[in-house]
Amino acid sequence: MRTFNFYAPTALDEALELLRKTDGGRPIAGGTDLVVQMKEAATKFPHPSSIISLLLIPELNGIEFDESTGLRIGATSTMSDIADSADIREHYPSIAEGAGIVGSIQTMNMATVGGNLCNGAPSADTAPPFLVHDAEFVITGPNGRRSLPADEFFVGPGETALAPNELLVEVRVPAPADRSGSAYVRHTPRKQMDIAVVGVAAAVTLTNDDRIENIRIALGAVAPTPVRATKTETFLSGQPASDESFAEAAETAAAECNPISDVRGSAEFRRHLVGTLTKRMLERAANRARGG
């Protein structure tokens, strides 16, 4: 690793000012992506001359849930904070499932949700769950605050909608409707300490007669960004929550995704997994919606 300056501001304004002043300075939270990239000289941006820690900024921290307004997760909340949150586990199980499998226990104690999202990896495990829960990302920067829906945040591999010197402040997630459930799973060669070859999240809201009233499916690691499977969602809307419709949805999802072949798996393998895992996540989400 090369030399760099290190700053640890205690206020958000101060952090924004430092980002502006240091020119090429990078924000850091848990560092589980950034430090590894810097050590391997594999950053997608020039090697940063300054590192600005966000961990001492109170405004970026904390997890709050309210039955009517929903969930707020501060950007520096760790994966462990999220995976261990009783509220998230109960109301947004896919988010807890995504956060609870990032790296090792040590990684989860350091890695933050802001880092996981802003790193912009197509395989980020918290991204598909936020997509299926219609999350909004609150951003601040030189030109003030703005808010973006999750599906507009991811732009390309390693690229997000963050403008230069902008920071993610928090993620807001609406309260789920009654008879709703969500689930996330990924395929990895190892049982832990790994990265998704394919990740699939699903969130469903069921009618009283077990039809699909609302459906979201999101896929990780099969496109340049985490993506919604919109054709599959359209197909499933209004369908009965049955084996048959889930099986057909699985085929639709496999057909509509657009994976590449790389060192972690072939496109063919990924497409197959999208089908298998979509069906499994639809079943799991529907069971949860039914109170199972």
Add this chain to the structure above:
Amino acid sequence: MAQETKTRDKAGDSEYTAVGKPTIRIEGVGKVTGQTKFADDLTFPHMLHAKVLGSPHAHARVKSVDTADARQHPGVEAVIAAADLPAYKMNPSNRRGVIFAVDEVLFQGQPIAAVLASDPHVAEEALALIKVEYEPLTAVTDPISAMEDGSPLVRSAISDVDRSEEKGHVTIDVEQEEAEGAPSNIASKINFSRGDVEAGFAEADCVVEQTWRSAMVHQSYIEPHATIADFDNSGELSVWTSTQAPFYVRDELCQTLGIHESKIRVTATEVGGGFGGKIFLTELITAALAIVVKRPVKYIMSRKEDMLAATPAPFAQVELKTGMKADGTLVALKARLIYDSGAFPGAPVMPGCLFVGGYYKCPNLHIEGFEVLTNKVSVGALRAPGAHNATHAIESHMDIMARELGLDPLEARMKNAVEEGDPLPSGQPYPRIGLKDCLRAISESDVWKRRREVEGQANRGVGVAIGGWIGGLQPASAIVGLNGDGTIDVTVGSADISGTNTSFQQIAAEVLNVPLSSVNVTTGDTKTAPYAGMSAGSKTTYTVGKAVKLAAEDAKRQMLDIAAQRFEASPDELSVADGKVHLDGDDDKVLTFARLGKMTTNFGARFAPVVGRGTMSTRKSAPGFSAQAAEVEIDPDTGAITVLGYAIVQDAGFAINPLSVEGQMQGGASQGLGIALSEEMKFDEEGRLLNANLLDYRLPTTRDLPPIETIIVEVPSEEGPYGARIIGEPSIVPGGATIANAVADAIGVRVTDIPITPERVLRALGKL
């Protein structure tokens, strides 16, 4: 000599007081509490850090190296390229004989130049300022097509190949036919024949022919290569390095740099994992840099460098045809083994050829081995180098043939298994071995016994396989001294990579009949320690342990002689117990070791110090075998494999420290499971490594590994201390085949390549 076999019970009962008892490793507490000092923990005044620039290309001509800008970088003390090196005996045919690539780079990551600075981060910054002009050449990456006439050449011709390091891992008299004649990528060939193989196939009721592949894998020790070197004004070279082979490092530095062995001090620092890969790599470059700057130089490889440019284990393709009679008799075996050596010779195709036809009696065999060069990093040893690749093939065949003939896979193996006197493919007869004992013991393992229960359950299966290793042989010596306070010091020259110093403590305590706490074991440096071979080839306990036993016996003899003079008795009437010498039958005549210590070290003492000396050399190997069984479950929709249970049996000869032996068995089995399931170095068509990190190069984690049942059997070796035989390596050998056989049992189809990944499972099932 009667052969006594037993399966060790966990209590470790025996007539001995120290050996054979589960003993906590001497160095264990320091390692788990973080107190152990590894090479990177050492620092010296005026020390410089080296960072090395590696080639981004797998094959290119180096047109120029411009270090001017890097030299100007603030904080940089020196930039050293090939032209700046001290004179050394370069041998372009050997990896160990080339410090920096001169005209041609042969693999990605091959060192080009180094930067030295007091601050390692500054040195790294300056690397980016070195300008190298390359002319890319065709990278030859596939060893199979590289063998064909007309293939582009990997490199200029090789000659004068030095195979001394390989001999440390497996010592056997087999000649490799070195390449000669027209330029070719084939570095060497091996040929073994016996009987009439075609007549054998004609006799067979079942003939199976299949091609098997096993991936290039990396030792993936926790600690990457790490070396510090210092060359002082008196002309003495000191090297502190993470090596399994301090004396070998000394000898190589002597030959390459032209410094007398007596002027080189190599200290083997605690090795953070070696597995055959920590023999000799960063020592030469670090020493050369230290000679240039006359200051201590530290070179620690990054994980990425280590994955790109250390010495991993080869990809191999094994084309195997075997024939069996209906009664299970193996009658013919024909094999062609191709090992990818990377850019320099050194692939362990010879052990592969020995073991593909060396586990079973087979009257007719024909085995050909090829060591093929490619533009990849050159390979080295990984725990029983070359054996797992060949074992994967032959052990899969044994299963397939047994299944086709309706035979029990263990029975089929038992019927053909080699015993004492049976020849290896090279003709050498086996000494006493315990293969059949291992087969009997695995049939009693919990995993194998669950086989009946698992049968018929969809997507679950149980498999079994065997594997073995011959081991290396090198002379060894040891010193056992009595201190003034009656404690015992054991000094050896072998690096302790597997708990051997603890076994030496037990051996000395056993001979001298003292508690373990009275015995201290030190690995000395090459100027102070008695000679030992490299801690490789599983030979350390077998050879150095024997020397320690002889040295302790010599020390005991000296102590008894002194006591005999004191008591005016004959040494025959004396014995040692509880830290005392006793005159038999007279309870008043005792001499404590502390008293003896004083009598041999005090001012004006009458007796000379007690210094026991043990030296040994043997040409008799003590091969070790292992049998393993696995239970697996397959997810047929994702291809995911879960190993539900695993059992390993190993013949230890005599387990001096059963805790260490079990640790070796579990560790080797775990590495075997990594080779079977997830470890694979992947290269693109230009010869660039795609997964030079421990995320995409997947070692099994604790959650990937099942509980491992260990069963030690003991068929004593003829020459090892207390009957101990080689321990470290056999455990890694059968894993690939064991899992392959279990997976085939579960899903009814064969995956012919290891690692058996989910994607390969789905392909075998026809789902992709």
